[in-house]
Amino acid sequence: MRSCEEVIQRDLCSRCGSCIAVCPSGALSWRDEEVIFDRSKCIECGLCLKVCPFVNPNEVPLAKPMAYLSARTRIPEVAERCQDGGVVTTLLIRALESGMVDEVLVTASRNNVLFPVPIIARSRKELLKTCGSKYAYSPVLSLLRSISRGERIAIVGLPCQITALRLMEKLRLKATENVRLAIGLFCFQNYTLRTLVNIGLGELLNMRADEIKKLSIRGGKIIAWTVNNDRKEAPIAPLDAHALPACKVCQDFIASLADISVGSTGSPEGWSTVIIWNKKGEEAFRDALEAGYLRSKPLGEEGIKRINRLRRIKARRALKYIQDNPELSALRVR
Ligand SMILES: Cc1cc2nc3c(=O)[nH]c(=O)nc-3n(C[C@H](O)[C@H](O)[C@H](O)COP(=O)(O)OP(=O)(O)OC[C@H]3O[C@@H](n4cnc5c(N)ncnc54)[C@H](O)[C@@H]3O)c2cc1C
Incomplete structure (x- = not known):
């Protein structure tokens, strides 16, 4: 296999957008919720496969975090619009306003609050338009195509997108040299x-x-x-x-390759569950707390149990799906 054509044809593509960002010949694009592959333009360089989260899955979905917390925003305009505790938008606002990053790659809505569109935001005003979960595919990593001048960036992505981002970083692409913060969202599955x-x-x-x-x-x-x-x-x-095979083969519920992950599972309504994975994530969170942008409390044992239960269910479902469809393993061998 020299291109991601078969991954797309079999709906194993999680529409993360990484292949669109790295393709040097413009053979991949986005239209009507699909990644479109143009064989006539493909030069068979294989870059799309190197950054594909189906081909190179995150195999440490049960990795151990640094910390579990519950948190919520102290910014009223975020509280009015956010999905849960508004932690994602608040961390991003702080990252922009403290000068930690110049731009953030996020998902806003188009036409209707439910319909996603990836955008690059540069201000609090623009970020307020990105609050809320859109339960459909948003190829946010495709925006990395437009990052070339060394801008310092933060990215918000689902587990598949964070896995793809790390694969892109391994290739030392210019666009990912300055990713200062990767915020992952919990995700059991997405929908068209x-x-x-x-x-x-x-x-x-x-x-x-x-x-x-x-x-x-x-x-x-x-x-x-x-x-x-x-x-x-x-x-x-x-x-x-109706979940796509792309979601059924994904083992990762909490974006365990992110710097910090955020979801609702484990926290009461109006609060977000926060998982800190590394020093970068810890610093971004602490900075937002100390600046008075967020409030937080420890996440109880019951919350951690609920998260771990879903992590195991998702990982088992993926292993079973691959066992039941053994021909898929061949697509992962390059
Ligand atoms: C498809 C999907 C499935 C999810 N499944 C679960 C789940 O099973 N369990 C769970 O606990 N949490 C899940 N979440 C996460 C949860 O819905 C919230 O996003 C999370 O709790 C953050 O809330 P917040 O108030 O901090 O976010 P806000 O401050 O409101 O910010 C929302 C952020 O989500 C991003 N976003 C919105 N839609 C998308 C999208 N389609 N793709 C990529 N980024 C997007 C926006 O860029 C924005 O930055 C899911 C989210 C999505 C998008």
Whole structure:
């Protein structure tokens, strides 16, 4: 295999965007929620395979963190808009305002709060537009194509995206030389917009996308808030069958290659669970705390247990999927 064509054809592509960023001949692009491969432009350099999180999975999904915490923002405009405790946006605002980074690669919404679009943000105002989870694919790493002048950057990504980012760093690409902070989001699985809108909203909640102000997937439920502040919820299980193979082969629930990871599992509503993986993550978090941007408390044993349970379930599901589809292993051998 000399290109990622087969990975794309078999829906093993997690749409992280790393291949689009590294392809030197423009053979890969993004259209209608898909990575498009143009064989006529491919020079078979194999770079796309070197940065693909399916081909080179994170094999330490149960790695041991430095610390577990619960935290929430002290910035009122973030609290009004954020998904959980607003820790992600707050860490990014602090990183920009303290001068630690010049730009951040994040996911905003387009047309509707639920529809993702990757953007480069350079101010608090721009970051406020990126608050909230969009449960669909956002090829945020493709933006690394536009980073070439040595800008210091922070990135927010799902576990697959953080794995791909680390693969890009190993290749010593100019765009990743100055990544100062990688924030990972917990993720059990993601969805295509078609699945989210037709099945998640239509079949499970009997709602249209334009009625929704905020969507959350937590505790086995899909929960929607309307523009009139009504709340509707339904069990999420029927969506499982529609997850792409790309998500079913991923072992990593908490982005264990990030500097710091953030999710909802383990913390009460309105708070974020924070996992610190290394010194970079610890410094960014401590700086935001000391500057009065965040408040935090220890995460209880019960919270840690819930996280570890989901980590094991996700890792086991991936191993079983690969066992049940043995031909996939061959795609990982380059
Ligand atoms: C697809 C998806 C699945 C998730 N699954 C789980 C889960 O199973 N369990 C759990 O505990 N938490 C999960 N999360 C994380 C959770 O929903 C929150 O993102 C997290 O708790 C951070 O909350 P916050 O208030 O700090 O974020 P905010 O301050 O509101 O910031 C949200 C950040 O998320 C980023 N973002 C939004 N959508 C996407 C996307 N599609 N791709 C990449 N980045 C995005 C934005 O760039 C923004 O920086 C998931 C998130 C997503 C996007």
